[in-house]
Amino acid sequence: MAEKNESAVLATHEAKELSRLRNSTSFKLGVLITNLIKKPWRLFRFPYDIIRVLIDKPLEHKSRKCDGLIVIGLDTKGKYHSHLVTNLYPELKDVTDIHFLTTSLVGSPLENHSIIPGPRKMKNRDPKGWNLMVERYVSSYVANNNIGKIVLVSDYPFKGVLDVIKSNPDVEGCWIKTTLPHDLDKQTNHAQSDFDLILDSDKIALAVVNETKDRLPLQKRKGRSNVVIDLPAKLESKSDDLVNRIRSILHENFEADMYQIIYGSDKEVERSIPNKFLEQIDWNSVDLIICDGSIRSQRVVDNSDCHVLCIPNKKLIRDRQIERFNRKGLDEDIIILPNPHDLAIVDALENLLITRPSKGEGRRVKSKSPTTAISLDVLREWII
Known part of the structure; x- marks a missing residue:
């Protein structure tokens, strides 16, 4: 029981450093000299004390069974x-x-x-x-x-x-x-x-991610675009307003079918895509993703083959995540819209859905890489 308590007492980095310093030869010699000044009569024991300090072995680490x-x-x-x-x-x-x-x-x-x-x-x-x-x-x-x-x-x-x-x-x-x-x-x-x-x-x-055998292709219609909205509707009320505005703008100005990614079961949205089915989407049928630039949405973008409109929420998204999208946007069809007023949204959507040709082959992952399963197996083997 004493050993267990000792290991807990010396668990932190500062406790280990303090113990190391207190058990060092220089510290012990300093203590001897200090005691000698306080108690001069110990002068006769001083040579013996020095020899004892010099021959003392440092504390050895005792390995414990940790499973x-x-x-x-x-x-x-x-x-x-x-x-x-x-x-x-x-x-x-x-x-x-x-x-x-x-x-x-x-x-x-x-x-x-x-x-x-x-x-x-x-x-x-x-x-x-x-x-x-x-x-x-x-x-x-x-x-x-x-x-x-x-x-x-x-x-x-x-x-x-x-x-x-x-x-x-x-x-x-x-x-x-x-x-x-x-x-x-x-x-x-x-x-x-x-x-x-x-x-x-x-x-x-x-x-x-939960796997299913069937893919989830969106209904590609001739002359129409498929738009996937991936915005965190549950994080704050403003996100709901923004999603509704985007859906309204798309409905009024473009021939587009809209699908919204849902991360919870408490929200009813027409043509919604549950989060667990993201990996089964046929991204060949998607023309545009509207996202917030978060790490979660970046994973969706990296597996897609379509244009991207990023509307970052600076209260919730790190600046370095937005910077990553800025860097991507130099070479790929990504528009970052920090101030999403209606006119800017319409202009960005028109630019991505009508003006620009389809790109993104370098960003798309054709299918789920076998290394994903390998990574999980490696983790299990390392743990065992």
Whole structure:
């Protein structure tokens, strides 16, 4: 019992550093000299004390049997990674000792599920303070539950989790990584060597989508366009208003059939596409996607072969996500519309549906890549 308590006490990075300093030879010699000044009569014992300090062996790390697994989904904005962790649960439910930690709750709590606030939900938005909070919580949780493997699901290798993996030789780390825009992605290269396994979150996300045998082709009509609307209607009331405006503009000005992607079952929309069927859509029959530029919608765009109208919600979408769409728009048929007034929407729709020829072959994924299933198998093998 004493060993278990000791491992928990020394779980955090700062506790390990403090213990290392206190057990260093230089620190012990300093303590001897300080005691000698306070108690001069110990001068006769000083040579013996020095020899004892010099021959003392440093504390050796005692390896422990750690067979637990914790899956951590961290979001600085939105719920994408927390949602992916929830979707991973059915694939990992056979793991006997599994724990979950997310910054958001999507649906019902999972087994051994903990929730921590994201950095933007803190009263004091201090990234260093938030990382310190995460590191203290995760390291203590790992020590008290004999966790041997950590799966981080995020777009950035947060220092709070990274310090736990680096400072604990009994813990292995896997990073299910969401790729950032090129310039930002390069900033994460320094941390990749600290993980034992790195997987693409998009491939994992595609692998855990509910599969059906039948495709869902949209009804392509001669002389008409098919438009898919992918906007987060549940996040705020303004999104509902925007969707209704877009549907009205399309109905009044264009010959188009509209389909709206639905992420919940509580909304009735004509010609809606449930979220779980996204991978079965025949994107050859889609002419235009209207999206918000989020990571979720980027995955839809990357698997499509059509024009894109991006109306970013700056309150909910990161600037770097919008930057990624800006970079894509230089070479592909993507229009970013930060101020979606009616005239601008009509002009953008006319530009994409009528003026520009169809492109996007370089962006389209012809079929579900076999590497999606392979990535999930690799994750299972690593865990086992």
